[in-house]
Amino acid sequence: MPEPQQAVIGGIDCHTDFHVAVALGPLGRVLGAESFPATSAGYRSTYEWLASFGPVAAVGVESTGSYGAALARSLAERGCGVIEVNQPHPHLRARRGKDDAIDAEAAARKVLSGEATAAAKDTTGIVEAIRQLSVARNSAVKARTAALCQLRDLLVTAPAALRAQLDTRRTLEGKASVCARLRPDTDRLAEPAQAAKAALRSLGRRIARLGAEASELERSLDRLVAAAAPETLSRLGCGTHHTATLLVAAGENIDRLSSEASFAHLCAAAPVPASSGRTHRHRLNFAGNRDANRALYMIAIARPRYCERTRSYLNRRVAEGKTKKEAIRCLKRFIARELYRTLRADLATLTTRT
Incomplete structure (x- = not known):
């Protein structure tokens, strides 16, 4: 037929x-x-x-x-x-x-x-703009860190007179600012001392340029994240970058996640079953969005210093027989539940605010 x-x-x-x-x-x-x-x-x-x-x-x-x-x-x-x-x-x-x-x-x-049911992320709004700026900012920060490491290594083998000139600054960033003002003799670059000055000046100027670029992108991110998720941003430990990471992980159409459990699973903060036969247990979720998992971990590490409620929760979990690592994992799961609700509320009212 x-x-x-x-x-x-x-x-x-x-x-x-x-x-x-x-x-x-x-x-x-x-x-x-x-x-x-x-x-x-x-x-x-x-x-x-x-x-x-x-x-x-x-x-x-x-x-x-x-x-x-x-x-x-x-x-x-x-x-x-x-x-x-x-x-x-x-x-x-x-x-x-x-x-x-x-x-x-x-x-x-x-x-x-019906095996695949999750809608694709909406990449037409402010969350996609936050993702793009975050990529550029993270790239600038990594490149600046690499340049600082290279400058530190060059200083180890630099001539003693040049090292003494730079010892007036204690921090590596301070030494980089001095290096940016060095004046090598370009006609004598065959001499190691002049070549060292030229290399250190190049790195110092690169560090300053990347720092300015990262600062400019951070100011743009501060404005966008504050506009997209003010309630989440006000939560303890949720700075601009952690909030931006969780926003990007969830997507602007956060309704594609059916529950807070699915958000926790997306962030690799929910244990997955690993049972077989007479063995019944759970294991860590090594998949998921690792950047979002790291953001939850940093929030969980910061909160006990300032929140008595969080310290009481961790102490209670340890008293129940869990290790400190296991207690932190439980706290990450709790934070994922809390922030899913605030992100959902922020994104639901995003259209009216913008």
Whole structure:
């Protein structure tokens, strides 16, 4: 009998220059596979090709946070539900091999079976802007730290007279500011003393430039995070960078997370079952968003110094027989529950505030 026309499920494997799409019928039959360029015209053609088989119910897309970000935005603008899909299971690769069409079909089947249900992050608002600025700021901070380490190493082997000149400053940052004002003789760079001055001046100026760049980005982040999540920012231990990290992890459409438990699992702050037979236990979650996990850990480390309630909680957990590490893990789970609620409230009222 001919198959009745029903909703179509799409699956897309994304790459830098092109995307491969597969369309499935309502019973899982492959309707077609096609490759499209990773351009605005290609995104439009992808949706039109999927819609040619019937109404598009949902599309499973790999790499919605990287290669498929622009495609996910284009599909969402056309009213198509975009589902975030992880890479295929290694067992599939062992059985069927590996190519783009197989990966796209696997993505579509995860959506069809209900295994993949999480909506892709909304990357059209202020949270995406915070993510982009955070990437640039973190890069500047890391580069500045690397330059400081290189300057410290060069000072170890620098001529004694030059080291004595720099010993007037105690901190490495102070030495860098002095190095930025050195005046090497460019006609005598074959001499180690002049070459050392030139290298130290270059590093000193680089450190100053990167520091100014990081400070400018931090001021921009302060404004955006305060506008996006004022309630979360007011919580003890939640500075601009920790709040920004948790915002980026959750996404602006935080409703895609069904509960605070799913947010804790996303942040790798919830234990996962590891039982078998007569053994019943849980283990640490080594997956999840490691940046968000680190933010929760830093908040959990900072709070006991200033909050009597937190200290009482940790002491009670230790008295119950848990180690200090285990008590900190319990506190991280508690903080994840609290901040999920504040983030949800902040993002719910974001439109009215902006």
